[in-house]
Amino acid sequence: MDQYSGDEQSYIPQVGDDQKPQIGMRFDSLEDAFSFYNQYARESGFSARMSNTKKSKKTNEIVWKKFVCFKEGHTDDIRWSKQTKKDQPRKERARGETRTGxxxxxxxxxxxxxxxxxVSTFVESHNHSLSTPSKVHLLRSHRGISASKKMLSQQFAEANVPTCQQMRLFEIxxxxxxxxxxxxxxxxxxxQSVRDEHKGIDAETLVDFFESEKEKNSLFFFDYETDSDNRFTRCFWTDHVSRRAYTAFGDVVVFDTTYNTNKYGMIFAPFVGVNHHHQTILFCCGLLSDEKTDSxxxxxxxxxxxxxxxxxxLIITDQDPALTKAISQVFPRTTHRYCLWHILNKFSEKLNPMTFRDHYESIRNAILHSSTDEEFESSWEAAMSNANLEQxxxxxxxxxxxxxxVPAYFNHVFSAGMSSSQRSESSHAFFKRYISSKN
Known part of the structure; x- marks a missing residue:
């Protein structure tokens, strides 16, 4: 049994001779040799790593290999600095020493x-304290994620389980x-390594996925464009379920582009509506690299x-001039309505606090409670006069x-009970559970 009094400095591992490397011991491969030495390192309380190699000059095959303690060698007292602002002094700090020779x-x-x-050489002694059994699992060579754990971690990530919670689940x-x-x-x-694997090929991966969906169901629709430098700039997609939903509930569409989904800052543009149960439904989606009229x-x-x-x-959007222009060009017969909720929220920004406190309610009543356009204009004029806001x-x-x-101007248009783009924002909240700026 290991001798351990509770103090790491006094910990002395007791490793049997059959667990120690012996000169003349034979292994079938380098992997087997390192595995044995690493297991011995775990029992002893240190971390092992591969070191020098010698190759045959004739065949270029490895003929000699050394495995060492992770504290072999020395770490230079390297200092680094970061310039925060121009003409300000640099802040320096030294790295902690990790190797002791x-x-x-x-x-x-x-x-x-x-x-x-x-085995041709074996040196057992160390010049540093060894880790206790309760801490040896934290050393680098004794850590590794199995294929099954990697797959489970990916599934957790797809379900938007934070890394810290993933670790707690693995511990349980x-x-x-x-x-x-x-x-x-x-x-x-x-x-991070998974994300690095997709760098530079994520657009191709997306297109490949769209192609595979198209092969599964011919009603899946997608298209995309690249710029002169062959960079992915915009795309559009919808499946057969969403297209069928649009044929039944496509009278009113809410379109909002205020949510950025990925590390490239591309704009996520969902088209949503409402069904006969007043549930939000998705018609189609787009990704745009900018919010210009052409896009x-x-x-x-x-x-x-x-x-x-x-x-x-009817289409409900935010108050975007480029989008307004595009809708008038492509949907000339569609009634275009600005999101009432966004506009009402701007009153607190546009009016000074005293005016907002004293007169916002009368202005809001004129907007929401007018039955006709004439009634609204009369109520608005009175509210502006009382608040001295004519100019x-x-x-x-x-x-x-x-x-x-203004709602009074849309009484003749079926709107499915919607006057704002909050339907779209609720879908953003849904997507936010699964995607982030790291995507």
Whole structure:
């Protein structure tokens, strides 16, 4: 049994001779040799790593290999600095020392007449304290994520389970952190390696996925464009379920582009509506690299191409000039309505606090409770006069645009009970559970 009094400095591992490397010990491969030495390192309380190699000059095959303690060699006292602002002094700090020149090692040489490897050198002693059994699982060579754990971690990530919670689940499953086999940092490094694998090919991966969906069902529709440098700039897609939903519930469409989904800052543009149960439904989606009129025109034309029923009777969007222009070009017969909720929220920004406190309610009542356009204009004029806001630039602009957002001007148009783009924002909340700026 290991001798351990609770103090790491006084910990002395007791490793049997059968567990120690012995000169002349034979292994079938280098992997077997390192596996044995690494297991010995775990029992002893240190981490092992591969070191020097010698190759045959004739065949270029490895004929000698050394495995060492992770504290072999020395770490230079390297200092680095970061310039925060111009003409400000640099802040310096030194790296912590991780190597102590430990001489513990094992060397193996290749057999001359066979495929095996034989231990030629073994140095047991260390010049540093060894880890206790409760901490040895944290050392680098004794950590590793199995293929099954990697797959499970990916499934957790797809379900939007944070890395810290993933680690807690692995600890519960394994019966404690010492039995997991890795630490949270290893999961984060694995997640980063997965993201690195997709760098430069993520657009191709997306197109390949669309192609595979098209092969599964011919009613899946997609299209995309690249710029002169062959960079992915925009795409549009919808499946057969969403296209069928549009034929039944496509009278009113909500379109909002305020959610960025990935690390490239591309704009996520969902088209949503509401069904006969007043549930939000998704008609189609787009990704855009910018919010220019040309991009919106392209996206709306793809919408028409995919939806056999044609343009909606009513579309609700935010107050975007480029989008307004695109809708007038592509959907000339569609009633375009600005999101009432966004506009009402702007009053607190556009009015000074005292005016907002004293007069916002009368303005809001004029907007929401007017039954006809004449009643609204009369109530608005009275509210502006009482608040002395007749010359307010933003309010004057909004009055000129009243036919785009005031409810009284839409009484004759079926709107499925919607007056804002909050339906789209609720879908953003849904997507946010599964995607982030790291995608």
């Amino acid at each position: 430990c001489l513990s090692k094992i060397s193996v040489v290749k057999e001359q007449t066979g495929p095996g490897w034989v 499953e394994s019966g404690g952190p010492e039995h997991v086999g890795f630490i949270e940092r290893d999961i984060r490094n694995y997640e 919106f025109v392209w996206l709306l034309n793809k919408f028409l191409e995919a939806m056999c029923q044609g343009a909606p009777n 307010h630039d933003w309010l004057s602009l909004m009055f000129d645009l009243r036919h785009k957002w």
